[in-house]
Amino acid sequence: MNKKCIYCKVEILQESVIDFCSRCGIGVWGEKMFNAIVKNMEEARSKGDLVSTNLVDNFREHNSS
Numbered sequence: 007m008n009k010k011c012i013y014c015k016v017e018i019l020q021e022s023v024i025d026f027c028s029r030c031g032i033g034v035w036g037e038k039m040f041n042a043i044v045k046n047m048e049e050a051r052s053k054g055d056l057v058s059t060n061l062v063d064n065f066r067e068h069n070s071s
């Protein structure tokens with residue numbers, strides 16, 4: 007199932023951190039703001055990935071000891 011832009015329904019990348027296409031995002035926030043939002047979302051996601059990886063590692067350690 008492909009992800010779609012919430013505004014114009016165009017298909018967007020599944021791994022995209024945002025729920026809309028860049029064209030709509032720029033239309034709504036302007037290019038500068040849109041790029042800042044995408045950057046923040048990507049940073050938040052990569053931090054979230056790190057956090058969940060750490061949690062899994064902690065869980066494994068507790069169980070093995």
Ligand SMILES: [Zn+2]
Pocket residue numbers: 011012013014015016026027028029030031
């Ligand atoms: Zn769109």
